[in-house]
Amino acid sequence: MSPSRQAIRSISITKNTFKPPFVPLVADTGFAGAIGNTPLLKLPRISASVGRNIYAKAEYMNPGGSIKDRAALYVVKDAEEKGLIGPGGTVVEGTAGNTGIGLAHICRARGYQCVIYMPNTQSQAKMDTLRLLGAEVHPVPVVPFSDPMNFNHQAKRHAEQMDNAVWTDQFDNLANRQAHLETTGPEIWAQLDGKVDAFTCATGTGGTFAGITHYLKNISNGNTMCVLADPPGAAIYSFIKTGELKSEGSSFTEGIGQGRITNNLGADLDLVDDAIQVPDEDSIVMAYRLLDEEGLYIGGTGGLNVAAAVKVAQDLPEGSNVVTLLPDSAHKYVHKMFSKSFLKDKGLYDAIPDHLKKYAILD
Numbered sequence: 001m002s003p004s005r006q007a008i009r010s011i012s013i014t015k016n017t018f019k020p021p022f023v024p025l026v027a028d029t030g031f032a033g034a035i036g037n038t039p040l041l042k043l044p045r046i047s048a049s050v051g052r053n054i055y056a057k058a059e060y061m062n063p064g065g066s067i068k069d070r071a072a073l074y075v076v077k078d079a080e081e082k083g084l085i086g087p088g089g090t091v092v093e094g095t096a097g098n099t100g101i102g103l104a105h106i107c108r109a110r111g112y113q114c115v116i117y118m119p120n121t122q123s124q125a126k127m128d129t130l131r132l133l134g135a136e137v138h139p140v141p142v143v144p145f146s147d148p149m150n151f152n153h154q155a156k157r158h159a160e161q162m163d164n165a166v167w168t169d170q171f172d173n174l175a176n177r178q179a180h181l182e183t184t185g186p187e188i189w190a191q192l193d194g195k196v197d198a199f200t201c202a203t204g205t206g207g208t209f210a211g212i213t214h215y216l217k218n219i220s221n222g223n224t225m226c227v228l229a230d231p232p233g234a235a236i237y238s239f240i241k242t243g244e245l246k247s248e249g250s251s252f253t254e255g256i257g258q259g260r261i262t263n264n265l266g267a268d269l270d271l272v273d274d275a276i277q278v279p280d281e282d283s284i285v286m287a288y289r290l291l292d293e294e295g296l297y298i299g300g301t302g303g304l305n306v307a308a309a310v311k312v313a314q315d316l317p318e319g320s321n322v323v324t325l326l327p328d329s330a331h332k333y334v335h336k337m338f339s340k341s342f343l344k345d346k347g348l349y350d351a352i353p354d355h356l357k358k359y360a361i362l363d
């Protein structure tokens with residue numbers, strides 16, 4: 001027998017030790033084809049600490065780095081299908097950043113121009129990334145939705161003044177929710193073979209929460225419990241609890257915290273079982289725990305989502321499966337989340353347990 005055949009024999013494996021290798025998705029359509037199909041991570045140590053299984057979808061693994069790639073693709077496809085944009089056209093959007101980043105990638109890949117209006121409170125890293133991706137960025141002062149100078153209304157007017165331009169309207173365009181109804185929800189159900197006892201996440205446009213909730217409620221015959229999680233400063237928690245849109249305070253998290261019922265959220269509000277409010281202290285501590293205990297480097301909304309999942313899990317029977325999302329990584333937020341002075345300024349530094357303070361390495 002030749003030496004090479006002998007080598008093959010010696011590494012041959014028996015049937016019961018064989019594990020199929022992970023075969024990467026082939027994305028024939030490039031960037032767009034690589035969106036979605038993210039892993040669902042069990043968080044072993046956080047699960048053990050609560051006696052229930054906490055699963056989180058690794059949405060930071062989308063090719064543009066966040067969950068919002070899914071919505072960006074769907075709103076662009078929607079505009080194309082409706083004939084609202086043609087070759088060489090312009091996509092205009094109002095966004096806290098991540099949808100803009102997804103849109104900027106898709107626009108480059110499809111030959112469109114991209115114009116972004118965003119609140120000037122968002123991280124510099126997001127604005128830099130958008131500009132690097134060729135988008136025209138307009139950071140504008142934060143004003144309520146009722147003000148005509150709100151970033152969304154400015155984006156709408158910009159598109160109206162141009163030929164072959166579309167305002168993709170992620171907040172009220174149901175194509176956003178559809179992305180999660182057709183992709184994220186079914187992925188979660190398939191990944192846990194239908195054993196999804198509860199789902200929770202925070203909302204910005206509401207597309208993620210509503211689309212997944214709609215899918216899970218339908219496929220589980222109403223059995224999956226769906227809980228909306230709000231940061232301080234958002235009004236949806238109060239709306240679900242009391243019927244009144246009321247908010248108090250503010251949050252270090254970016255991209256979530258809604259003050260009105262968007263079309264995306266409103267479409268499925270009747271399916272929501274409950275709402276919880278997660279204080280910033282819990283969100284930042286969970287982001288640090290994810291790093292320390294699970295080796296995951298996750299942005300503030302992921303910290304909030306996992307803190308919410310733990311809260312929901314505590315009221316469910318032992319061994320229940322609770323699902324949430326890790327919308328993006330911490331890279332864009334380092335100068336907030338890991339800065340002592342920022343955290344002290346926000347009154348969050350003292351909330352971090354002593355053994356985790358070593359991660360706040362920036363001044």
Ligand SMILES: Cc1ncc(COP(=O)(O)O)c(C=O)c1O
Nearest residue numbers: 098203204205206208255301327
């Ligand atoms: C980091 C992050 N998490 C969560 C969300 C909320 O997602 P949705 O707009 O689908 O409610 C966003 C939205 O921009 C986001 O950027």
